[in-house]
Amino acid sequence: xxxxxxxxxxxxxxxxxxxxxxxxxxxxxxxxxxxxxxxxxxxxxxxxxxxxxxxxxxxxxxxxxxxxxxxxxxxxxxxxxxxxxxxxxxxxxxxxxxxxxxxxxxxxxxxxxxxxxxxxxxxxxxxxxxxxxxxxxxxxxxxxxxxxxxxxxxxxxxxxxxxxxxxxxxxxxxxxxxxxxxxxxxxxxxxxxxxxxxxxxxxxxxxxxxxxxxxxxxxxxxxxxxxxxxxxxxxxxxxxxxxxxxxxxxxxxxxxxxxxxxxxxxxxxxxxxxxxxxxxxxxxxx
Numbered sequence: 001x002x003x004x005x006x007x008x009x010x011x012x013x014x015x016x017x018x019x020x021x022x023x024x025x026x027x028x029x030x031x032x033x034x035x036x037x038x039x040x041x042x043x044x045x046x047x048x049x050x051x052x053x054x055x056x057x058x059x060x061x062x063x064x065x066x067x068x069x070x071x072x073x074x075x076x077x078x079x080x081x082x083x084x085x086x087x088x089x090x091x092x093x094x095x096x097x098x099x100x101x102x103x104x105x106x107x108x109x110x111x112x113x114x115x116x117x118x119x120x121x122x123x124x125x126x127x128x129x130x131x132x133x134x135x136x137x138x139x140x141x142x143x144x145x146x147x148x149x150x151x152x153x154x155x156x157x158x159x160x161x162x163x164x165x166x167x168x169x170x171x172x173x174x175x176x177x178x179x180x181x182x183x184x185x186x187x188x189x190x191x192x193x194x195x196x197x198x199x200x201x202x203x204x205x206x207x208x209x210x211x212x213x214x215x216x217x218x219x220x221x222x223x224x225x226x227x228x229x230x231x232x233x234x235x236x237x238x239x240x241x242x243x244x245x246x247x248x249x250x251x252x253x254x255x256x257x258x259x260x261x262x263x264x265x266x267x268x269x270x271x272x273x274x275x276x277x278x279x280x281x282x283x284x285x286x
Contacts, residue, residue, distance in 0.1 A: 001169070002173065004056065005055065005056065005059040005173055005174060006059045006060060006121065007060075008060045010057065010060035010070070012070075015057065015070050015073065015074055016077060018074065019075075019078040019081075020077065020081065022053060022078045023077065023080075023082050023085070024081065024085060025043075026043050026044055026082045027081065027083075027084075027085035028085075029041050029043055029044055030044040030082065030086055031085070031086060031089045037152065037155060037277065037278060038156070039145075039158035039160075039162070040158075042159045044082070046144070047138075048141040048159070048162065048166065049162070051138055051166075052166060053074070054071055054110070054113070054117070055117070055134070055170070055174070057070050057074055057114070058114055058118055058120065058121075059120065059121060059174065061114075061118060064114075064115045064118040065115070066118075067117060067118035068110070068112070068114040068115040068118075069111075069114070070114065071110040071111070071114030072110045072111050072114065074110075075107040075110050079100065079103045079104070079107060080097075083096050083097050083099070083100050116130060117130060120174050120175070123176025124176075125179060127175050127176075127177065127180055128171075128175060128180040128181075128184040131170060131171065131174060131184055132184060132187055134170065135171075135184070135187060135188050135191060136191070138163055139192075139195060141159075141163050142160065142163035142164060142191075142192065142195055143195040143198070143199060145159045145163065146160050146195065147204045148204070150200070150203050150204055150254075151203070151204045151206070151253070151254055151255055152255040152277075152278050153254075153255075155255070164192050167188040167191065168192075170184075171184035171187075171188055172185065203253065204253075205233070205252065206250075206251075206252040206253075206278065206279060207249070207252075208249075208250055208252065208281065209240075209247040209248065210235065210247075210248045210249075210250050210272075210274065210281065210283055211247065211262075211272075211283070212245055212246075213245045213247065214245060219237065219246060219248075219262055219264075220246050221239065222265045223237060223263060223264055224262075225237055225261065225263070226260075226263075227250075227258050227259070227260060227261070227274075228258050228259035229258045231253070232252060232253060232254055232256060232258045232276060233250055233251050233253040233254070233276075234250070234253075235249065235251075235260065236248075237249075248260070248262070252281070254276070255276050255278060256275075257273065257274065257275050259271050259272065259274065259286075260274050270285065271286040272286065273285075273286060
């Protein structure tokens, strides 16, 4: 591991090839529909894998200036390439580059981050103050994808393990001072433990309205509504003042398929197949 983080001669040609490969791989992950809502697609929207790439570049640079420039150029090549490759496959076309603005800001910030990050190589005790903000950043991803995993398990388990694993690995591999190493490792463990407990105590809920009374569906607050399997969440009929209609409101707790049962005051039941995803659903009358 020490060889990977500090023992590689990262020349400019190697860096450019690395940037191109990272951009192509990320674009492919974004294009393939079957990989959406999986661990493989997370590289397209969040930082945790890019943090690893950045640390790899920093630890194999020859100076703080070299580190800053290489981090900047790596992201300057890879990020636009991600969008460029997606253009022919996206309904937005060139409009997809509208999302690049935020990533460009982060690309510019790579200059000071690469410069400061290089001082991790000095193996001083104060290196932990450089590393701890990185651990917190990865911790946000860990918490986010742990929440997704709880809702959509077993999806996202790989990225959850990746985030936890890198949070443990970084202090052990990047810090030379023993006291700083173990203090930072303790911070990582506390972050992982705390965020795990938080997500278990406050599991994710996808709140949405499955049905709206009107031309297609007919019901009011005299009807009873339920899910065939209550593990998928809770449903109830509510009145929405804004549209002056009754709706079937749902607080969904996990991904999967179940049946929504709507029962009239006379006992007549209407059933709907419901396919639940993390932030969307499909519903169809049986």
